[in-house]
Amino acid sequence: MKEKAVEKEAGNIGYLPQRTWSRAESLKYEEPEDLFSEPLEITRTMLRGLRMVDETIIVYDVEDASGSKQ
């Protein structure tokens, strides 16, 4: 109960703990790291409409029999 009272005095809502945001010391630009040991390659057709795609994938065009790209 004592802990809750302290949190409340610190401006929290009821007994809810406050966010500390301690894992983001400074907001600095960092290029993303590889997600997989080998990059995943998919066709552009597979990509269309696929949700939550990671940016590490390599999307390539494939040509059908008529020579047009998909």
Next chain:
Amino acid sequence: MTLKMLPVQNSSSKSLTVSAHNPMTGPRHLGQWASTVLDWPQYQDNLVVVVDDVIGAILYPGARQSLEARSLFTMREFMVSNFDVIGTRFVLTSMIPELFELSFYASMVCDQDLVATLYEQTFPAIIGPVRRKEMGLGVTPSAAELNYPQIGLASLVIGLGASFLQGGEEMAGYVPCFEMICSRLPAEMGSQPKYLPARFPFVLGTDGEHMGDHNAVYISSPERDVESALRGCRSPAALEQWGAIFECEDSLDPSSASERLRRTHLVETVIERFRPYRECALSKGEVVERLELDAWWARERLSHFLDALKSVFLMPGHG
């Protein structure tokens, strides 16, 4: 402070547009910027920028240590674009507990078989067990992985009363999720949000293929990296598309300007356009403060929708 104490927001006849993003895919690159941020001036008086850190926590268990930093950095990149625009809101999903209550009630009208089918249209469903392990995912999906991507964002967009979801073509994949939920709710709960396609849904990378991490130009990267990427590009198709994105062709006559002159103009234009991201003056505190403020706005909107939804289900106290 309680939700009831907040001033009643004008639920407004204006149409809200949601732009949703996964923070775990790293800093934004030109492709993501062109398929979303570039179009924001059309919607900025009623724009909700959502960074879905919850989806990041679900899909990237092996990288959760960087979830907070990436979420705030991604949000800051977006805030740079629209920080002073009245009417633009910035929402981090983990700050909206009403979203999860709403998702649960929404799940009551969703067929599990349909949810499973929609899940098959997601990235983690197609990558196979070895790559799932590399991401820290189990061989089979968790209940959250199976359900939240189909119901969570759709519930948020519907609950906010948004009319549109904008973005690259992957956002079109959320239309079946909207249909699944909206078709089974009373019409007075609101109309089904529509997908607003981007002007540039498929942006080419420096090698002429679809832009991803391996061939990207990042909006916050140092000036020398932007210049190096643009000058090193050997794809005429990519250069032409970037010229169209940055409207470079409008200011130079392509019939008379040399290739070298056109490229230099493109480099200078992109470097200048991305300067605010590189030189961002927004501190972590300012980002967090804005998130806290806009979270209350979103929570209040969702709480009103939730109240109506609970009435539909005849929940006690919501008659």
